[in-house]
Amino acid sequence: MKGILILLFPMLLLAQSNFEKAKESFDIEKQERFQKQYELILKTDPDNVKALEGLGDIAGFNKSWDKAVQYYGKLKTVKPSEANFYYKYGGSLGMKALEVNKFRALGLIGDIKSSFEKAIQLDSRHIDARWALIELYLKLPSIVGGSESKAIEYSNQLLTLSIVDGYLSRGHIEEYYDRFKSAENYYKKAITVGGSKHSYQTLANLYKNKMDAPDKARTILEQYKEKNTVN
Template sequence: MKFRFVYIFIILLGLPQLLYSQSRFSEAQTYFDTGNYTKVISILEPLTNEISDNRSKAIELLGDAYSHTKDWDSSINQYNVLVDLYPEVANYHYKYGGALAMKALTVNKLMAIPLILEAKSECIQASELDPNHIESRWALVKIYMELPAVLGGSTSKAITYANQLESLSKVDGYLAKGYLYNKADDFIRAEQFYKQALDIGGSKTCYMALAEFYLNRDQKEKAIAVLRTGYGRLEAEELQQNLEDITQ
């Protein structure tokens, strides 16, 4: 009976700290939802080793907050912890790979190469762990189109992942194919797929993708027409802002 009392007493001693940690995590989530990422970081940095039930969520939220502030080294560290702790979770591999790819954009080409290759490996891992993971397949389409062939770039592999995307989401598949054919300088097919994505998706993203395609092809009037149509249908402020930026 005495040992049982001591056990209960120890649990009660730790309960206030546990409740405090959970409360602070909830507070951090609220700040994240309102875009106050520096506040999220200040709350979670000292807590990620104390939170038990939501530890993985706290680490992920901290990594996401670092990503929003473009502190790629810190976000990489957090996502790497998650990959080590939960190697079976596809989304952690994807986020880790994404942070590596974003860091690669901030360093010289020589330093970027190993980062991009590791990012590719992590995204492949994510796609293999989860056959329905859209984001990792999108990332792989872009990576295979951006990498030179000597480093593993491949239009055919990009098409493979774009086809997988199409089987999961017609809109994502068509947008991915629009992107990759545009990168491959096949502008007729690129336009075709961007239009198909818009026809079935009709989202802000679809309108912006087609408009950007036209702008990059020096077809300003077509871009303006697409944005005007999109704003008329969706009344999305971002479409209106893009329209104003073009017409000013």
């Protein structure tokens, strides 16, 4: 089950997750102070959105998924029109699924999926929720809802919102199914359109880890470095 669910929440892959962003912004020494402040706020204002989200992010940062689910779940009730709260709830629920037995994890899949779908319903341009659904449909066996065609459907949606994300996500799908040459072509398209370090690194990883071409991996990273060297 861990192999199925480990990438449900896009905390790595091709876009940073909210929890990864939180790791960058949280000063460890300040975290405890923030937590106490937020908890004090909730004592007098139990529906305070900022405090609930802050505590949810801190819980996620500390991998306390039950607490994260609790805070984000409350946020959905307090502010049901906010797409990102459904996205965070679905993500933390996905991470919680890694820590329970496979039968309980299977029982969470419906809520995880519906949370990401709700995020898209509320925010038609929500990119991260589409990435999460791509992972969901790739990693789940077909017997419990996995579907390459659904993953491609969300990749096509990404292409209309962000050409780079569209190419990267389709490349990721092709790579997942060992269609490495096709994946290479999509990653190259992402580089041509966006030229981000992440796009170059993704292609380099494909060369190194899947295509047994370490020389190509080094070359593509050197190309990025040359293009971004300040003279």
